[in-house]
Amino acid sequence: MKQDILNRYLFEEYNLRGELVQLQQSYQDIIEQKNYPTPVKSLIGEMLAATCLLTATLKFEGDITVQLQGDGPLAVIAVSGTDQQAMRATARYEGDIKDGASFSDLVGNGHIVITITPNQGERYQGIVSIDPKGVAASIESYFQQSEQLNTRIWLYTGMLQNKSYASGLFLQALPAQTETDDENFELIAALSETTTAQESFELDAEQLLFRLYHEHKVRLYEPQQVSFKCSCSKQRCETALQNIDHKELLEICHERGHISMHCDYCGHNYQFTENDIENIFTRNLSTNPAKIH
Numbered sequence: 001m002k003q004d005i006l007n008r009y010l011f012e013e014y015n016l017r018g019e020l021v022q023l024q025q026s027y028q029d030i031i032e033q034k035n036y037p038t039p040v041k042s043l044i045g046e047m048l049a050a051t052c053l054l055t056a057t058l059k060f061e062g063d064i065t066v067q068l069q070g071d072g073p074l075a076v077i078a079v080s081g082t083d084q085q086a087m088r089a090t091a092r093y094e095g096d097i098k099d100g101a102s103f104s105d106l107v108g109n110g111h112i113v114i115t116i117t118p119n120q121g122e123r124y125q126g127i128v129s130i131d132p133k134g135v136a137a138s139i140e141s142y143f144q145q146s147e148q149l150n151t152r153i154w155l156y157t158g159m160l161q162n163k164s165y166a167s168g169l170f171l172q173a174l175p176a177q178t179e180t181d182d183e184n185f186e187l188i189a190a191l192s193e194t195t196t197a198q199e200s201f202e203l204d205a206e207q208l209l210f211r212l213y214h215e216h217k218v219r220l221y222e223p224q225q226v227s228f229k230c231s232c233s234k235q236r237c238e239t240a241l242q243n244i245d246h247k248e249l250l251e252i253c254h255e256r257g258h259i260s261m262h263c264d265y266c267g268h269n270y271q272f273t274e275n276d277i278e279n280i281f282t283r284n285l286s287t288n289p290a291k292i293h
Contacts, residue, residue: 022205
């Protein structure tokens with residue numbers, strides 16, 4: 001299998017489209033940031049694959065953030081992805097989580113928040129309750145509520161040759177309607193249901209799609225690479241610090257020796273001394289001088 005690839009495809013005989021995402025290195029890069037329990041790693045993989053599939057639905061330049069928030073020991077998983085398939089993810093949990101913990105055991109009750117932020121235009125946010133059946137069922141509910149289009153999602157995580165893999169299949173009806181659309185959707189969904197986790201890890205897109213849909217005409221588009229990439233930077237941290245009182249920042253530096261800012265997504269630490277703080281505010285004054293009337 002080619003690693004970290006998103007493929008889009010169209011069923012030429014039906015009003016249906018599909019997506020297949022297959023992840024290894026980007027998933028590994030994310031879960032290596034922290035010593036997550038195995039059930040949390042698996043759920044991060046599902047959320048990562050789901051978010052990749054969602055970013056593929058974007059028709060503009062921008063990004064999507066998908067947050068799973070529950071009242072169980074796993075408080076939150078947050079995954080962000082851009083239209084260029086640059087992905088990052090983090091999770092926060094409390095206490096000991098045993099191997100084999102179910103989805104409901106991990107998250108309890110809560111919701112999934114999907115935030116779409118175009119580079120130009122207004123931000124959109126959708127919220128759906130967590131379905132106890134899992135991430136895929138929850139996001140299917142989101143599409144049913146927001147777009148009212150038949151949508152099915154299959155998500156897989158696991159190990160192959162001592163490497164962590166995550167993958168996902170996406171099937172959605174197109175807005176155009178015919179009398180047989182529902183029947184065609186159910187037929188292709190039933191074929192998609194036969195996919196196994198191992199097949200989705202081992203086979204490349206052409207092989208897997210042929211295995212599933214060889215009796216149907218499928219147009220496969222150019223694939224898109226997926227990668228782990230964090231958008232944090234020292235400059236972004238400096239911008240955030242400019243919104244805090246200058247004197248308060250200096251007092252923190254005096255007490256602790258420096259200000260430390262930690263990125264939960266990639267684990268990077270940014271440190272700022274008193275001199276750094278003074279330089280930040282000096283630059284801010286020079287680039288944004290007060291107007292004199």
